[in-house]
Amino acid sequence: MSGSPLRLDILARCTQSRARVGQIHTPHGVFHTPAFMPVGTRGSVKGVLPSQVAATGAQILLNNTYHLMLRPGSELIRRRGGVHRFMGWNSPVLTDSGGYQAYSLAAMNRVDDDGVTFKSIVDGAEVRLTPERAIHVQNELGADIIMAFDDCPPSIDPSVHEPNQERLRNATARDGRPPHPGGKRGYDHVARLAVANERTVTWLERCKRAHTRQGDQALFGIVQGGTDLDRRSWSAERICQIDLPGYAIGGVAVGESGDQIAAVVRHTAPLLPDHKPRYLMGVGYECDIVEAVRAGIDMFDCVLPTRNGRNANAFTRFGQIRLRNLRFAEDDAPIEADCDCYACDPGAHGWPLPGTGTSHGTFSRAYIRHLFMAGEMLGPTLVSIHNLRHFQRFMAAVRDAIRTGTWSGFFERWPVATRRTGTNPS
Amino acid sequence: MSGSPLRLDILARCTQSRARVGQIHTPHGVFHTPAFMPVGTRGSVKGVLPSQVAATGAQILLNNTYHLMLRPGSELIRRRGGVHRFMGWNSPVLTDSGGYQAYSLAAMNRVDDDGVTFKSIVDGAEVRLTPERAIHVQNELGADIIMAFDDCPPSIDPSVHEPNQERLRNATARDGRPPHPGGKRGYDHVARLAVANERTVTWLERCKRAHTRQGDQALFGIVQGGTDLDRRSWSAERICQIDLPGYAIGGVAVGESGDQIAAVVRHTAPLLPDHKPRYLMGVGYECDIVEAVRAGIDMFDCVLPTRNGRNANAFTRFGQIRLRNLRFAEDDAPIEADCDCYACDPGAHGWPLPGTGTSHGTFSRAYIRHLFMAGEMLGPTLVSIHNLRHFQRFMAAVRDAIRTGTWSGFFERWPVATRRTGTNPS
Numbered sequence: 123m124s125g126s127p128l129r130l131d132i133l134a135r136c137t138q139s140r141a142r143v144g145q146i147h148t149p150h151g152v153f154h155t156p157a158f159m160p161v162g163t164r165g166s167v168k169g170v171l172p173s174q175v176a177a178t179g180a181q182i183l184l185n186n187t188y189h190l191m192l193r194p195g196s197e198l199i200r201r202r203g204g205v206h207r208f209m210g211w212n213s214p215v216l217t218d219s220g221g222y223q224a225y226s227l228a229a230m231n232r233v234d235d236d237g238v239t240f241k242s243i244v245d246g247a248e249v250r251l252t253p254e255r256a257i258h259v260q261n262e263l264g265a266d267i268i269m270a271f272d273d274c275p276p277s278i279d280p281s282v283h284e285p286n287q288e289r290l291r292n293a294t295a296r297d298g299r300p301p302h303p304g305g306k307r308g309y310d311h312v313a314r315l316a317v318a319n320e321r322t323v324t325w326l327e328r329c330k331r332a333h334t335r336q337g338d339q340a341l342f343g344i345v346q347g348g349t350d351l352d353r354r355s356w357s358a359e360r361i362c363q364i365d366l367p368g369y370a371i372g373g374v375a376v377g378e379s380g381d382q383i384a385a386v387v388r389h390t391a392p393l394l395p396d397h398k399p400r401y402l403m404g405v406g407y408e409c410d411i412v413e414a415v416r417a418g419i420d421m422f423d424c425v426l427p428t429r430n431g432r433n434a435n436a437f438t439r440f441g442q443i444r445l446r447n448l449r450f451a452e453d454d455a456p457i458e459a460d461c462d463c464y465a466c467d468p469g470a471h472g473w474p475l476p477g478t479g480t481s482h483g484t485f486s487r488a489y490i491r492h493l494f495m496a497g498e499m500l501g502p503t504l505v506s507i508h509n510l511r512h513f514q515r516f517m518a519a520v521r522d523a524i525r526t527g528t529w530s531g532f533f534e535r536w537p538v539a540t541r542r543t544g545t546n547p548s
Numbered sequence: 549m550s551g552s553p554l555r556l557d558i559l560a561r562c563t564q565s566r567a568r569v570g571q572i573h574t575p576h577g578v579f580h581t582p583a584f585m586p587v588g589t590r591g592s593v594k595g596v597l598p599s600q601v602a603a604t605g606a607q608i609l610l611n612n613t614y615h616l617m618l619r620p621g622s623e624l625i626r627r628r629g630g631v632h633r634f635m636g637w638n639s640p641v642l643t644d645s646g647g648y649q650a651y652s653l654a655a656m657n658r659v660d661d662d663g664v665t666f667k668s669i670v671d672g673a674e675v676r677l678t679p680e681r682a683i684h685v686q687n688e689l690g691a692d693i694i695m696a697f698d699d700c701p702p703s704i705d706p707s708v709h710e711p712n713q714e715r716l717r718n719a720t721a722r723d724g725r726p727p728h729p730g731g732k733r734g735y736d737h738v739a740r741l742a743v744a745n746e747r748t749v750t751w752l753e754r755c756k757r758a759h760t761r762q763g764d765q766a767l768f769g770i771v772q773g774g775t776d777l778d779r780r781s782w783s784a785e786r787i788c789q790i791d792l793p794g795y796a797i798g799g800v801a802v803g804e805s806g807d808q809i810a811a812v813v814r815h816t817a818p819l820l821p822d823h824k825p826r827y828l829m830g831v832g833y834e835c836d837i838v839e840a841v842r843a844g845i846d847m848f849d850c851v852l853p854t855r856n857g858r859n860a861n862a863f864t865r866f867g868q869i870r871l872r873n874l875r876f877a878e879d880d881a882p883i884e885a886d887c888d889c890y891a892c893d894p895g896a897h898g899w900p901l902p903g904t905g906t907s908h909g910t911f912s913r914a915y916i917r918h919l920f921m922a923g924e925m926l927g928p929t930l931v932s933i934h935n936l937r938h939f940q941r942f943m944a945a946v947r948d949a950i951r952t953g954t955w956s957g958f959f960e961r962w963p964v965a966t967r968r969t970g971t972n973p974s
Contacts, residue, residue, distance in 0.1 A: 165915070165919075165922075166919055166922075166924045166926045173897070173899035193918070193922055194922075198878060207901065207902045208914075210899075210911055212902040452624060452627060464597075471599070473636075474638070475633070475636045476637075483636075486628065489591070489634055489635065489636070492590075492619070492620045493590075498590055499925060500594075500597060503595075503597065503925070503929075
């Protein structure tokens with residue numbers, strides 16, 4: 123695609139998998155891939171200032187179009203100079219299309235061939251989103267990468283009441299987002315998925331035609347199809363016939379098991395063009411990321427680091443720890459011994475703490491637990507910073523493993539990335 | 549006092565008032581006076597990391613003994629190496645005695661000649677605080693400056709139901725703290741104040757005897773007496789007969805008018821030793837601070853910058869602005885044009901924002917308003933940082949005005965410090 127605002131340079135390929143290391147050039151600078159994008163839903167990574175986000179190593183952020191279009195409105199952000207300037211982030215930004223939230227967050231939504239109508243979660247007003255409108259809003263927001271508006275039906279049949287389906291529907295989705303609401307009557311799930319798949323192709327063509335900033339915003343198409351691999355093949359073929367700067371796999375991590383996610387990604391990623399960025403939306407846990415990287419995925423986003431951080435759940439190389447737990451009440455160690463984030467090693471960030479005796483300067487688990495027990499805002503801030511840094515360190519290690527082809531050493535160092543059930547990616 | 553852990557060097561004196569500029573040496577370093585101390589109630593300045601607090605220019609913090617003794621407990625903090633190490637602040641710290649909160653926050657309290665019994669706001673348990681216990685707890689916390697445990701009856705008679713008294717009792721105190729609860733029957737206010745004044749002297753002697761860390765913690769006595777100037781004289785004389793490294797004026801800014809505060813401070817400050825630090829507890833607004841500085845006060849603390857910051861109220865040289873106001877929705881200016889805080893001028897803190905056209909890089913009022921409307925944590929954080937910097941810039945200007953004796957220029961530059969009613973300090 124000539125004149126694309128985006129360029130992927132592949133710098134190294136794994137000898138043992140489809141994984142690749144690269145860098146993606148955008149109008150607001152470069153980011154290294156495979157990349158993890160923190161989520162700044164409403165134009166802010168919750169509790170973490172943009173300079174602190176940058177200090178964790180993040181090079182690109184995601185903003186949610188749905189939230190920003192409802193409040194403060196995309197026109198207001200356009201008049202402020204776009205999302206970068208509005209939120210104080212001078213590096214790449216990606217916006218989603220708003221479709222996912224229009225389907226999953228709204229108490230009411232009505233979909234037809236032209237678009238979706240839903241009630242605003244801010245003021246209950248009726249809002250209409252079509253491919254043209256979703257692209258117009260994203261043109262106003264001004265992110266470097268914008269996403270197609272697709273039809274996203276529930277991947278799990280909401281009319282079936284098998285115990286397992288029930289469990290999946292009621293469970294919090296793997297990425298912490300609410301699963302699609304279920305329980306509709308008179309609903310033909312297979313027919314609905316077929317319609318959605320067709321519609322997503324038509325809507326992508328409309329998105330591309332509506333896109334007025336093709337010179338400085340890269341539009342990505344989204345492959346859908348749920349857990350049905352034939353449907354994924356059909357969607358990938360049709361979507362990739364439309365020439366775009368990059369492609370994403372959507373409709374994943376909305377309630378399925380890790381094995382189901384892996385199966386879809388292993389099947390679908392190789393169907394996307396090799397020389398363009400591949401983005402797996404809403405994933406996720408370390409083990410899911412590694413599997414997807416090895417299938418050839420370049421970009422990830424997830425709310426896990428900040429959402430779990432706000433709940434005192436800290437990621438470590440060995441798994442999550444819950445800092446509200448009583449066993450940390452007198453623990454002088456940092457969240458993770460060898461972490462270099464501001465919370466674990468403030469000295470490395472120009473803030474030497476008073477150290478006594480054998481301990482080194484750090485915000486201790488004991489102090490952070492106290493902050494959470496007392497309801498102090500610094501608790502969520504410190505653990506969010508640590509978790510964001512965790513995922514950036516993890517991605518740096520992933521890129522290193524790809525370059526050197528040494529996955530066994532990688533899994534020894536990052537046991538959290540080893541899948542507990544099903545196939546082990548190593 | 550030989551062997552004092554504290555030393556006040558007076559560097560300059562105002563030619564037009566009793567104000568002085570100095571520096572106070574403590575075991576954790578020096579702070580410049582007149583000084584404003586941000587409040588870190590539970591071992592954290594709400595929403596602001598210690599490195600960010602230091603970047604505002606604050607050189608000393610206040611922690612509340614009452615809150616820390618209830619949670620996480622002073623023994624736990626002692627085992628962590630004290631408050632400095634616990635909260636990651638390697639500069640001077642002051643702790644209050646817990647008395648004020650024991651009286652004002654508890655649903656129940658019972659005072660006798662030996663101490664106070666109250667219910668914990670954390671778990672409802674019955675807690676006993678005596679002069680010995682308050683000092684023991686502060687010895688465990690390990691602050692550089694610790695405060696005497698005093699008897700603090702309501703300064704306003706809780707049994708009188710005049711409209712004005714009622715108003716004062718129900719109003720939020722000037723410093724944002726709740727006023728003393730009222731409405732007790734069979735209560736003799738004058739007798740109660742007399743007993744409290746006597747008791748405070750006896751309790752100070754007990755505090756001094758109980759103090760086991762006189763070599764590295766400086767105990768300050770507190771002059772009480774409400775708005776009765778004769779009682780203040782009596783208290784100042786008796787309290788200052790007890791040789792201590794510094795003295796405070798307590799029982800102020802608990803519901804009185806600005807004129808009442810000024811009258812008490814102008815009367816009492818000159819009664820305290822000239823060569824030792826003088827601390828006016830819980831004050832306050834800029835105009836109150838200036839009046840007190842000119843009466844000879846060296847130290848101030850208040851929750852205003854952070855409490856108001858959390859509510860979107862930003863301090864400026866011209867008064868407070870409410871950033872939730874609709875008129876800021878499309879305002880690209882920083883909170884205050886010539887402020888150098890992280891929120892107003894992130895470039896000065898190593899974080900250059902994307903600037904376009906005529907505007908310079910800043911977190912705009914429009915963005916900060918959006919953060920508050922959307923309930924994002926960064927709103928409170930950014931405005932708290934700005935407000936903390938406001939008070940530090942203000943104190944630097946106060947110190948400059950003292951050195952140069954140019955108060956008229958000072959009030960032109962800081963109109964917010966001009967008292968609207970009553971006497972003007974300029």
